[in-house]
Amino acid sequence: MKRRDFIEKTAAGTTLVGLGLSMSSFKSLDTKQLTILHTNDVHSYIDPFPADHPRNPNMGGVVKRAQLIEAIRKENSNILLLDAGDIFQGTPYFNYYGGELEFKLMSMMGYDASTIGNHDFDNGLQGLHAQLPHASFDFISANYDFKNTILAPFVKPYKIFNKNGIKVGVFGLGVELNGLVDKKMYEETVYNDPVETAQDMVRILKKEEKCDLIICLSHLGYNYKNEPNKICDLKLAATTKDIDMIIGGHTHTFLDKPTVVKNLDNREVLVNQVGCYGINLGRIDVFFDSDKNKTHQGRSIVV
Incomplete structure (x- = not known):
């Protein structure tokens, strides 16, 4: 190496140290955030x-939730917006519109997927x-077999x-319907x-599809x-592997x-739920380094 090149490289390295940085610090530039x-x-x-x-004065409401989601999108465009089911039933809006309004509003907010409650x-x-037809997002459910029903092509x-x-794999799971929902x-x-x-889902998503993050929408x-x-x-997390x-x-x-919760491999699984009635919005930020190693932080936000 020429003396001039050596001096220039040494000077650059000294400047970085003076700023409290090392060459390894620049790995942070490769960090990706998924919200x-x-x-x-x-x-x-x-x-x-x-x-x-x-109990809940002025809390909830689609308008405030939409505004909150939009504000977070401006902060970080790398977002997945999910719903864990029971979209229907609870107010006259459902009695009158049959779910049309709920699906239209969720579509406007940019939901990516929902499971079925x-x-x-x-x-x-x-x-x-x-x-x-009013939902622009996907419905996913792995343990409800709809093959002999009208929903087969859509779920x-x-x-x-x-x-x-x-690469994020999301699969859905639903509660036992017998005794909870009328068979008809x-x-x-x-x-x-x-x-x-x-x-079965984890095997497909982890081994075959090579997903970097696996989410169960339950x-x-x-x-x-x-x-x-x-x-x-909690029991699902503890008795399975590779669900993140x-x-x-x-x-x-x-x-x-x-x-x-620690899973069968003694690895951490995050389990979250944000109550009901749109009062809270859940937020989990996942950070991936250049080797796809993950760290995370999560909280519930009052709408």
Whole structure:
């Protein structure tokens, strides 16, 4: 190396050290951020709660949620917006419009996918099918087998999203319908074991599709203290491998931040749920380094 080149390189290195930087510091420039935004059990709550509501005054509402989502998109365009089911049933909006308004508003907000909750069957398969043209997002459910129903062409077990070079696999799971939903509402829909189904999905998404992040969009419920044998999100996380994140619904569980559960490989799984009625919006930021190693932080935001 020529003396001049050596001096120039040494001087540049000295400047970096003087700034408190090393060459390894520039690896941070390769970090990619993916922001997961999510809701669950909104139950047709379009308007905010009234100002005199004893528990949730002025909280919730689609307008404020849309504004919050838009503000976050301006901060980071690399976003997935997901819903964990029970979009329907709870206000006169559903009784009158049958879900049309809910789907149109979710489409306007840019939802990417939703799983199917038990109340989304409340107008039967025909009622849900009739509203699908109003939804620009995907419906995913891996353990509801719709092959002998009108929904077969429209519901897929999983969806893969490519976000700024990050490959994200999202699959859906639903709660047992027998005893919870009138049989005539779900007709020939077959419920399959969610743990076995999750293992099949993980094999496909991790081994075959080579996803960098695997998300389970669940309507199983967070936990059942009085029914220890009933499958729930916490138990699903602990009895499976390679699920990075479970975004849940059904039990209307308000969490300030995700619960961390160790899976069968002693790796961390994030489990989150943000209550009900659109009061909160969940946010989980995942950071990937140049080797696709992940770190994360999450919280619930009051709408």
